[in-house]
Amino acid sequence: MAHVEQLVGSYRAWASNGAAQAPAWLKDLREGGIARFHDLGFPNMKQEAWRFTNVAPIAEGSFALARPPARIPKLEEIQPFLLLEAGYRLVFVDGFFQPALSTPFFDDVQSLAHVVAHRPDLVREHLGKYAATQDRPFSALNTAFVHEGAFVHVPARATVEYPVQLLFLVTSGKPVVMHPRNLVLVDREARVSIVETYAALDDGVYWTNAVTEIVVGDGARVDYHRVQREGARAYHVATTQSHQGRDSTLNLHFVAFGGTLARHDIGAVLAGPGGTLILNGLYLLAGQQHADHHTTIDHAADHCESHEYFNGVLDERSRGVFTGRIIVRPGAQKTDSKQTNNNLLLSTDAHADSQPQLEIYADDVKCTHGSTVGPLDPRALFYVRSRGVGEHEAKRLLTYGFAAEILGRMEVAPLRAQLDAIVRGRLAEQ
Amino acid sequence: MAGRGTRDGGRVLLEVKGLRVAVLGNEILKGVDLAIRDGEVHAIMGPNGSGKSTLAQVLAGHPAYTVVAGTVKYDGKDLLGMKPEERARAGVFLAFQYPVEIRGITNSYFLRSALNALRRERGEPELDPIDFLQVLEEKVKAIGWDDSMMNRPVNEGFSGGEKKRNEILQLAVLEPRMAILDETDSGLDIDALKTVAHAVNQLRRPDRAFLIVTHYQRLLNHIRPDVVHVLADGRIVKTGGPELALELEAKGYDWLRDGVMVS
Numbered sequence: 001m002a003h004v005e006q007l008v009g010s011y012r013a014w015a016s017n018g019a020a021q022a023p024a025w026l027k028d029l030r031e032g033g034i035a036r037f038h039d040l041g042f043p044n045m046k047q048e049a050w051r052f053t054n055v056a057p058i059a060e061g062s063f064a065l066a067r068p069p070a071r072i073p074k075l076e077e078i079q080p081f082l083l084l085e086a087g088y089r090l091v092f093v094d095g096f097f098q099p100a101l102s103t104p105f106f107d108d109v110q111s112l113a114h115v116v117a118h119r120p121d122l123v124r125e126h127l128g129k130y131a132a133t134q135d136r137p138f139s140a141l142n143t144a145f146v147h148e149g150a151f152v153h154v155p156a157r158a159t160v161e162y163p164v165q166l167l168f169l170v171t172s173g174k175p176v177v178m179h180p181r182n183l184v185l186v187d188r189e190a191r192v193s194i195v196e197t198y199a200a201l202d203d204g205v206y207w208t209n210a211v212t213e214i215v216v217g218d219g220a221r222v223d224y225h226r227v228q229r230e231g232a233r234a235y236h237v238a239t240t241q242s243h244q245g246r247d248s249t250l251n252l253h254f255v256a257f258g259g260t261l262a263r264h265d266i267g268a269v270l271a272g273p274g275g276t277l278i279l280n281g282l283y284l285l286a287g288q289q290h291a292d293h294h295t296t297i298d299h300a301a302d303h304c305e306s307h308e309y310f311n312g313v314l315d316e317r318s319r320g321v322f323t324g325r326i327i328v329r330p331g332a333q334k335t336d337s338k339q340t341n342n343n344l345l346l347s348t349d350a351h352a353d354s355q356p357q358l359e360i361y362a363d364d365v366k367c368t369h370g371s372t373v374g375p376l377d378p379r380a381l382f383y384v385r386s387r388g389v390g391e392h393e394a395k396r397l398l399t400y401g402f403a404a405e406i407l408g409r410m411e412v413a414p415l416r417a418q419l420d421a422i423v424r425g426r427l428a429e430q
Numbered sequence: 431m432a433g434r435g436t437r438d439g440g441r442v443l444l445e446v447k448g449l450r451v452a453v454l455g456n457e458i459l460k461g462v463d464l465a466i467r468d469g470e471v472h473a474i475m476g477p478n479g480s481g482k483s484t485l486a487q488v489l490a491g492h493p494a495y496t497v498v499a500g501t502v503k504y505d506g507k508d509l510l511g512m513k514p515e516e517r518a519r520a521g522v523f524l525a526f527q528y529p530v531e532i533r534g535i536t537n538s539y540f541l542r543s544a545l546n547a548l549r550r551e552r553g554e555p556e557l558d559p560i561d562f563l564q565v566l567e568e569k570v571k572a573i574g575w576d577d578s579m580m581n582r583p584v585n586e587g588f589s590g591g592e593k594k595r596n597e598i599l600q601l602a603v604l605e606p607r608m609a610i611l612d613e614t615d616s617g618l619d620i621d622a623l624k625t626v627a628h629a630v631n632q633l634r635r636p637d638r639a640f641l642i643v644t645h646y647q648r649l650l651n652h653i654r655p656d657v658v659h660v661l662a663d664g665r666i667v668k669t670g671g672p673e674l675a676l677e678l679e680a681k682g683y684d685w686l687r688d689g690v691m692v693s
Contacts, residue, residue, distance in 0.1 A: 109690075133620070248561060378493070383530040386490050387544035387604065388518035388551070397535060404535030 003059050003400075004041050004221040010033060011144050012037050019147060023120060026146065029358070033143030040137040041135055052321040052353045053263055053292040058235050063177035066094045071171070073201060075101060078169060081199050083414040089282070089347050090150045093169050109164055112181060122153065127183055131241040136265065140385050141173045141237045142211040149210075154196060154323035156187040163412050164223075169206070170200040170231065178209040184224070187218035187364035188245070194224050197256070200231035202303045207235040218245035218272060223253070225415055229422070230258035239265045246301075247273030253410050254281035254293070255419055257426070262291040262307025266338040269298070269334075270304040276335055279308040282406035284319035284426055285350075292321035297339075299332040299365075307335075308327040311406050312343040313351035313399060324369065325357040332362045339369040344376065443639050444489075444509075444608055449500035450664075451481075451488050453622035457498065458484045460664035469636040473650055473675060476642045476661035477683040478492075483527055484613040485661070489641075490524035491517050504608065515616045523606030525597035527613040532584035537596065538566065540584045541603055543677070548604060569602045573629035579601075591622035598629045609633075610641045614650040627652030645661035647679035660686055 012035045042059035073094060078101060082089070088109040091101035097111035104110045107118050116123050119130040133140040150166040168180055183375070186192055198208060208230060216222050230236045236259040244250050256262055267351045268277050283291045297306045312320035322341045343352035354371040376398050384394035410416050446464040449460040456480045460626040466472050471587070476482050488495050491514035509517060532540060538559075538565045546556040557565060557579070575595070577579065585593050594614050601609055611630070615623055630653050634640070642653065650672065658674040660683070661664045667686050668674065678686075 048600075176434065221534055377530070380530045380532055382492055382514060383526065384532070384544075385514040385517055386524055386526075387540075387600065388515050388547040389543055390515050391513070393543070393547070394515070396539075398532065401583075402533030403534065408534065 003062070003373040004038065004377065006062065007141065008038050011082065011238065013091045014065060014145070025124050026116060027402045028390060030144050030146055033133060033140045036133050036140035037137050037144055039377045040140060042137070043137055047259075049294060049323075052319075053261075053290065053294070054265070055237075055261070056206055057261060058237070060204075061175065061207070061235075066096075066172060066178045066206075068096045069093045069171050072098055072100065073169065073171060077201065078167065080169055081169065081197055083165055083195060083412070083418060084162055087164060089158070089165040091165070091167045091169065092150070092180060093147065094169075094172045094176065095148055095180055108155070110151050112151045112183060113147055115151040120178045121377070122185070123132040123183065124153070124284070126185060126213065126215055129332035130215065130243045130269075131211050131239050132267070136239065138209055138237045138263075139211055139265070140172045141240070142179045142181060147179075149181035150196070151183050151191070154187060154190040154192045154220075156388050157189045159190065160192040163195050163415070166194065166196040168196075168198045168210070169204050170206050170208070173202045173204045175205045175207075180208070180210045182210070182212040184222070186214075186216050186220045186222050190217065191221045192223075192340045193412055194222070194410065195227065196225065197227040197229070198236065200227045202235060203231045204400060205233045206231070208237070210238040212238070212240045214240070214242040214250070216242065216244040216248045216250050219247045220245070223251045223411060225253040225277060225410060225412065226255070227415075227419065228254075228256040228258055228262060228264070229264070232258065232260065234259045235299075236262040236264075238263070239267070241267040243269045243271055243276065245272040248272065249276045251278040251409075252280065254279075256281075256283040256285075256291045256293070256424060259291070260289060261420040262289075264291075264293050268306070269300055270295050270306065271300050273303045275301065275302045275304040277304070277306040278311070278409070279306070280406055280409045281310040281402055283320050284403060284423060285313070285320060286315040286426070287318060288316075289318040290321075291319075296325040296327065297337065299326070299328045299335045299337065302332050303334045304332065304336075306338070308339040309339045309406065309409070311402050312341070312352055314343060314344065314352055314400050315346040317347070319348045319350070320352045322352070322354045322371070323357065324355070326359070326367060326369070327366050328360040328362050328367065330361045331365040335362060335365040335367065337365070337367045338356070341371040343373040344372070344399060344400065345374060374414040400424070400427055403420050440469060442466070443468050443505060444641070445503040447501045449485075449488070449502060450498040452496045452498050453484070453485055453494055458664055459488070461500070462661070462664070462666055464659065466639045466641060468607075468658065469639060470639040471634065471642065471653065472531070472657045472659065473655040473677060474641065474661050475645070475647070475678055478645065480661045481630035481664045482645075482661050483612055486524060486527075486610050486643050489610055490514060490522060497525045510568065518604075519548055523601055523604055523609045525601060525609070525611045525614050526692060527616060529585045529593040529597055530597045533586060535584050536581050537584050538551065538562070538580040541566070541580075541600060544600070545603055570599065573598070573602050573632045575590075575599065575629065580688060590617040591619070594622070594626055596630075598626055598633075602629070602633055605638075608638060608639050608641070610643070612643045613645060614642070615644055615646060623649060624652060647675045650675045654656045662686055
């Protein structure tokens with residue numbers, strides 16, 4: 001527990017110094033977060049939600065709160081992580097907002113710290129209202145350190161033309177922890193596409209503990225993409241929680257390439273009737289990488305549709321964990337929910353755990369789920385080879401297909417191209 | 431064993447001699463002899479379990495089968511010593527009875543990868559996506575189809591008929607010298623069957639031989655074979671011209687089985 005005390009101590013120091021200027025409501029939110037984290041401590045593998053993921057390297061590690069970067073990277077250094085010149089962009093380095101690298105838009109696409117000062121009511125109404133903390137120590141810890149992160153607000157009926165890019169880069173080189181906190185508010189009938197990327201310019205040890213809350217208003221449509229390409233020795237823990245209104249559409253895309261240990265809790269609540277949700281995810285792992293995706297789709301209203309597709313490609317000694325929890329609340333009639341999780345094992349030492357969890361409390365619903373874990377299908381391999389493609393290339397083609405199936409659902413072409421290049425690069429190493 | 435209807439003087443492209451094949455220790459082909467000349471269309475008919483599909487898959491190099499004895503020469507080379515991809519590059523093509531779904535890979539990407547593998551073998555430059563689309567369009571038009579299936583993942587969500595058509599489309603683009611059709615007619619309604627047969631007829635050429643494996647005679651109403659073989663219990667028990675197919679349709683397979691037992 002020494003580390004819990006260390007984190008609480010670091011919170012006390014921060015709260016009485018750097019964060020002392022915050023409004024009372026925000027201080028209360030933080031205090032609630034640290035108290036909760038102190039009570040819960042780090043999770044252990046005896047807990048059902050953490051059965052397959054050991055966070056000891058984080059719990060027993062020593063991480064100082066990140067400080068402002070000594071040197072701000074140049075635009076050309078961050079170019080490989082960006083998609084388009086056009087559009088709004090928020091760039092954070094070691095957790096700190098970088099106006100010189102960003103193209104914000106008034107108080108609507110801005111750093112959270114700025115909006116807390118300038119539009120406190122809007123933030124206060126939503127911040128911390130969606131991402132649970134009562135049984136989530138990491139989310140509670142993030143809430144204790146709420147300060148900086150991305151804020152995106154799209155007013156009613158507005159359409160944002162280009163994807164909004166949120167880039168979180170680490171350059172520190174020291175074992176630090178960052179708690180980025182993002183809030184996305186899309187009002188009724190508005191439309192926006194967002195790309196949130198985590199990456200590093202340094203391959204040192206660090207820990208990202210991120211929380212993103214996404215609120216989708218009635219009739220709005222949001223395409224949300226989250227790319228985790230952290231450094232090879234990074235720890236990445238994250239919560240993404242969405243809340244959808246009536247007749248809204250939310251497409252959530254997740255790609256996890258990086259980090260040595262990654263845990264992502266994804267929660268989606270369909271709170272109004274007629275909502276549509278897509279959860280589309282890919283994890284591509286090698287070496288000793290461990291990635292755990294813990295998803296919960298909560299059908300709280302009737303006539304909603306959810307489609308969840310997660311593919312894992314696991315090489316060498318890597319391990320992928322997928323939990324797909326689907327809750328259909330009483331009264332959520334005519335729910336149509338489909339879940340698939342396919343895991344491709346490229347090595348006999350790779351391992352995947354896949355567990356669907358269906359909790360259905362309504363009687364007129366359609367819920368299906370399926371999962372697979374295994375090597376390449378020998379029938380498919382023969383089929384491809386019988387067309388003249390060599391064995392090695394045929395394997396690569398089939399493996400690529402596993403990833404391409406997920407990437408193909410993303411509508412932002414430059415993002416697809418960027419991810420496609422990463423996937424091809426990874427497969428070429430084999 | 432040159433049967434009736436063969437064009438004498440043509441070069442033998444595929445020569446199967448004494449082929450015995452087992453799967454999981456179970457012998458399925460018990461000594462097959464077959465010779466196909468350039469440009470000929472041979473049909474292999476036979477009851478379920480006779481070994482027809484095994485023969486087709488062994489020729490394409492399916493790894494599940496063990497060749498116990500016999501030889502197969504293709505274009506003078508030892509076919510059985512070649513990997514599946516080497517056979518394809520040498521011009522052997524199998525239209526699968528059960529085409530396999532490939533998630534995430536579009537038909538056009540798949541087919542371009544395959545065509546480029548063949549082109550590399552022939553020392554020709556690879557085609558980029560745009561050049562490939564042109565080639566594809568030509569080939570597709572030549573058999574009277576459209577390319578609406580090309581941007582869908584390979585065989586995924588295809589109807590039975592679409593899967594079979596897709597096999598023939600691949601044949602049209604890859605231009606093999608020895609095309610083997612494994613029960614391409616199974617699962618097709620009569621309209622789909624006519625469409626597929628029409629395409630195959632468009633693809634017949636003096637330098638392209640066909641081996642058509644089928645359970646029913648009806649496909650052969652639309653694709654007229656030069657030679658018909660009957661395979662029963664792992665052996666070719668009868669070889670004849672197109673009229674043999676009609677005879678089988680009328681009489682069924684039992685009389686041949688009995689014949690084998692008597693002889």
